[in-house]
Amino acid sequence: xxxxxxxxxxxxxxxxxxxxxxxxxxxxxxxxxxxxxxxxxxxxxxxxxxxxxxxxxxxxxxxxxxxxxxxxxxxxxxxxxxxxxxxxxxxxxxxxxxxxxxxxxxxxxxxxxxxxxxxxxxxxxxxxxxxxxxxxxxxxxxxxxxxxxxxxxxxxxxxxxxxxxxxxxxxxxxxxxxxxxxxxxxxxxxxxxxxxxxxxxxxxxxxxxxxxxxxxxxxxxxxxxxxxxxxxxxxxxxxxxxxxxxxxxxxxxxxxxxxxxxxxxxxxxxxxxxxxxxxxxxxxxxxxxxxxxxxxxxxxxxxxxxxxxxxxxxxxxxxxxxxxxx
Numbered sequence: 001x002x003x004x005x006x007x008x009x010x011x012x013x014x015x016x017x018x019x020x021x022x023x024x025x026x027x028x029x030x031x032x033x034x035x036x037x038x039x040x041x042x043x044x045x046x047x048x049x050x051x052x053x054x055x056x057x058x059x060x061x062x063x064x065x066x067x068x069x070x071x072x073x074x075x076x077x078x079x080x081x082x083x084x085x086x087x088x089x090x091x092x093x094x095x096x097x098x099x100x101x102x103x104x105x106x107x108x109x110x111x112x113x114x115x116x117x118x119x120x121x122x123x124x125x126x127x128x129x130x131x132x133x134x135x136x137x138x139x140x141x142x143x144x145x146x147x148x149x150x151x152x153x154x155x156x157x158x159x160x161x162x163x164x165x166x167x168x169x170x171x172x173x174x175x176x177x178x179x180x181x182x183x184x185x186x187x188x189x190x191x192x193x194x195x196x197x198x199x200x201x202x203x204x205x206x207x208x209x210x211x212x213x214x215x216x217x218x219x220x221x222x223x224x225x226x227x228x229x230x231x232x233x234x235x236x237x238x239x240x241x242x243x244x245x246x247x248x249x250x251x252x253x254x255x256x257x258x259x260x261x262x263x264x265x266x267x268x269x270x271x272x273x274x275x276x277x278x279x280x281x282x283x284x285x286x287x288x289x290x291x292x293x294x295x296x297x298x299x300x301x302x303x304x305x306x307x308x309x310x311x312x313x314x315x316x317x318x319x320x321x322x323x324x325x326x
């Protein structure tokens with residue numbers, strides 16, 4: 001079995017790099033993925049994070065779509081509680097009108113930021129409670145019959161942009177199954193409920209107009225390099241960077257050396273953080289491709305979405321190429 005591969009790109013802003021440079025790297029990454037035969041590239045909505053440039057997903061998708069030709073592009077995902085369904089229907093309806101047959105819309109229930117960010121967006125934490133109803137409203141705006149009398153999405157109506165439910169818990173799995181939508185599990189950073197969520201999704205799936213049978217996407221981190229040792233070094237550096245960011249969220253937080261972070265990750269207290277990146281392929285292109293094939297096949301996944309996490313843009317692009325070549 002050959003598992004389909006796709007790419008998740010957070011448009012990371014490296015140290016001493018501008019957002020403009022990071023977004024240019026995202027274009028290069030998408031072009032590389034297109035040449036290399038990946039199914040799609042998705043961009044995730046995050047806010048109030050100085051190292052991530054993918055906050056305005058629809059704008060980024062439009063830019064990348066204009067610089068590519070065939071690859072599917074989409075959100076992985078739009079955090080729907082932050083927006084009105086009509087606004088998202090108009091944005092992605094516009095994208096679909098500009099780039100027919102190439103646009104995906106993955107939807108998440110998390111806010112994609114902290115409490116201060118919610119205040120800045122004029123949203124409340126309770127907005128996530130309406131997620132199932134908002135998905136249905138959005139789906140109707142992108143379909144033929146709006147659920148709100150006298151209101152239609154233009155562009156958007158009749159575009160039938162395919163929806164995907166994202167999640168890392170049983171809630172998203174059940175909702176995707178109930179609505180008959182594809183399900184993408186965020187195992188690249190929250191793998192704890194992976195097997196259980198997939199079982200629930202498949203066991204409770206109800207066919208829909210969009211999808212006759214379950215379609216499951218699972219996430220994995222990838223660090224592919226010319227040698228196994230080089231890939232291992234990239235993984236260690238990226239993991240330290242992620243943990244350092246989580247541990248130093250305030251200006252008054254202490255700084256930690258690489259040795260201190262490694263020691264923490266090896267301790268019982270740090271085991272939960274270490275486990276966040278459990279689903280990670282590290283090695284040469286052949287090694288990472290073999291790992292991804294085994295990972296996806298063991299789970300019965302239809303697709304593995306790969307997050308290439310090397311800190312260097314050139315190394316990320318090389319990782320995409322090497323993994324595809326296998």
